[in-house]
Amino acid sequence: MSTPSAVRLQRSRRSSRPPAIVTAAAALLALGLAACGGEDSGAGGGGTYKIGIFAPTTGFAASDGKSAVNSAKLAVEKVNAAGGVQGKELKLVVYDDASKPDQAATIAQKLVRQDNVDIAVSGSYSAQTRAAAPIFARSNKVMIAAYAVDPEITQVGEQIWRIGELASVQGKVAGKLALDNLKGKKVAILYVDNDFGTGLTKAFRDYVKQNGGQIVSDSKYPLEEKDFRTVLGGIKAKSPDVLYAPGYYNNAADIANQAAELGLKAQIVGVEGYDSPKLIDLAGKNAEGIIFTTELDRDSSNPAVKDFLSGYEKKTGVKADAVGAETYDAVLLAAEALKRAGGTDAKKLVEGLKEVKALEGSVTGITGFSPQRNGIREGLAQVVKGGDFHRYATFRDPSLITPP
Amino acid sequence: MQDALTALTLGSTYVLLAVGLSMIYGILRIIHVAHAGVYTIGAYVGYLAWGQTGSVWVALVGGMAAGALSGWLIYALMYRRLLEAPRYVPLIASIGAFIVIQDLLSKPWLMGSDRLAMQTDPGLPTVGVLGATVSPEALYVLVVTAALLLALAVLFRRSDIGLQWRATASDRELAGASGVSVERAIASTFAVGSALAGAAGVTVAVYTESVFAFMGEVPSYKAFVIVVLGGLGAVLGPVVAAFVLAFAETLLIANAGFVLPRDAIAFLILVIVLIVRPQGLFGRARA
Secondary structure: OOOHHHHHHHHHHHHHOOOHHHHHHHHHHHHHHHHOOOOOOOOOOOOEEEEEEEEOOOOOOHHHHHHHHHHHHHHHHHHHHOOOEOOEEEEEEEEEOOOOHHHHHHHHHHHHHOOOOOEEEEOOOHHHHHHHHHHHHHOOOOEEEOOOOOHHHHHHOOOEEEOOOOHHHHHHHHHHHHHHHOOOOEEEEEEEOOHHHHHHHHHHHHHHHHOOOEEEEEEEEOOOOOOOHHHHHHHHHOOOOEEEOOOOHHHHHHHHHHHHHHOOOOEEEEOHHHOOHHHHHHHHHHHOOOEEEOOOOOOOOOHHHHHHHHHHHHHHOOOOOHHHHHHHHHHHHHHHHHHHHOOOOHHHHHHHHHOOOOOOOOOOOOOEEOOOOEEEOOEEEEEEEOOEEEEEEEEOOHHHHOOO | OHHHHHHHHHHHHHHHHHHHHHHHHHHHOOOOOOHHHHHHHHHHHHHHHHHHHOOHHHHHHHHHHHHHHHHHHHHHHOHHHHOOOOOHHHHHHHHHHHHHHHHHHOOOOOOOOOOEEOOOOOOOOOEEEOOEEEOHHHHHHHHHHHHHHHHHHHHHHHOHHHHHHHHHHHOHHHHHHOOOOHHHHHHHHHHHHHHHHHHHHHHHHHHHOEEOOOOOHHHHHHHHHHHHHHOOOOOHHHHHHHHHHHHHHHHHHHHHOOOOOHHHHHHHHHHHHHHHOOOOOOOOOOO
16 A cells, blocks of 8 residues: 555656755665664563564655554554563564665564564565565564555565455455445446556456456556546546546545546445545545445444544544554554464464464454465445445455455 | 647646746746745645635735745845856756755645645636536636736736846846846746746646645656747747647547556657757757
8 A cells, every 4th residue: 555645756756856866865864764763672572572563654655654653553552551462561663664675675684683573563565565574584583564465475484474455355345346236337447557556456357357247448547647537538438337446545536536527427446545534635525425445444343443443543633544453453463473472483473373363352353364374354345424434345255355 | 628628727737837937947047946846835825825715816816926935035045146156056956945845845844745635616617618517626727827828928028027038038148238137137037937836836736626745746847848848948839838748648648548657748748859859849949
């Protein structure tokens, strides 16, 4: 996942700032910050377990990074308030990767060698997580990816686990949603041109084709695009029932605003990239009725979810999002692994993780892990209603929701 | 038809920024990158003014005033001291000023780095043209652009200051020797060109229904593409070039989708034009 305004920002920054020295200076500065960015527990073991986490708390993805770190802190507070793990307190060691894969790799080295953390959590995107995962695997440290979607991440070793929902699962769930729940016959697709959008679209497209839906329009857009009027005009001419538009909340807001402007009637179906209060902020009444697949159910009666939603808002002053929920669960899973292993031995941690079925206190509803160590949960769609997110549908069919 | 209207509106969002930039280049021969910073300031002041009053017209006035002031300040505090320096000096200073403006605006204690929503009600009707519709926001962009271009044309052709601008742009020393207040001509060019940049910021904010601190990134170089296409230093050239570019982008996207990012299209056209007509579409070849 990512935040589009900001992605746009980073990309355009690169292209519009000619002096290499500025970039170099920024990189040096960022490295310097990362070098002193660790919030070390100082206790060096003893009465604590150290959990290392990296997330983009500065740069274009800062809002997701902050959401991840705040949620991780919330989870640590929760575990510690309940007596820690077998009497030992959890301590977070936090690093900012600024959404740079090379920085994430450096941080991974540092977490392993210098901070000697007991277990690691990625609160970052796919590229950074992919750079860090092999380093943890080689060093025989367990790492849990919160919301990075790239399927390859967990394939580098049995030390690497994932909370988030794979694109292949989420795209299928959206297909079911479009054809069955929404009774769509004619479907249009407009997706962001990166791994995230392509992966989701592939699964969605396959499902729709196999299940008798008709795809009347299928096109992509560059991440930084803001003006969709021309393509939306073309889509309107095909009069689809459903518009599947994988992307991020910024893209979604522009698409929703401009679709309303053009009088496009198709039901917009989105993805977990939409899962941010900023979507409703930017699109206002045009966001009403948008349905998207995600992992955080605002209408859940589960006390763990209610606690998380209210706890997060109390702590930060803003509403929680899916990125935060997934990172919260990643920390809970780390604590669960430490508990089951009764220590920090990597082999025992992995054995412990293999036994996890329903993760206690899980906010995204983890019910177990697949052979490739991906979290299993019910599929979920939320709808924007009355300026807030609400439950639209859940999906239990194992053939839909089971990741590889 | 809908595509033509979209292109017309898109061209309008390009044109105000490019014309101001071209005026400033014409008079000082400076690559004024910070012009896009002025545009961003204009958009934010417009946003704040709209937040206070709910009026896009107050926003426009506020954005233009802020643009004029900040553009003039950039000239008075920075370029004026660098007029005799080699040309890369003001260029680097300009890039620096642009970065400072963006980074200051994006600070949490100022405006923050989040994109801010600006869903306005321009109080204009939705107009139907040959089966296509012009939204109130698009109509606002079109009306503001047309009015400002008209006002600029009158200023250029019919006023003393317009004459002084043209004289100073064509030969600064000769104009000074002939009794033109060169200093005043330059400062007022900056003020007016920057007011146009401020207006561009506000119209784009209304049209995209948002502002954000780095909204000037792409325009910072795209405006130069338009200015170079139009012939550096000219005023009519960039106007035509802005619309040519907008129509080319829209046509390509309408027929082929986003085969390449919108801004790549601009540079592609620039490269082709520079090969075929190095002086730009409307520039005169220099002896």
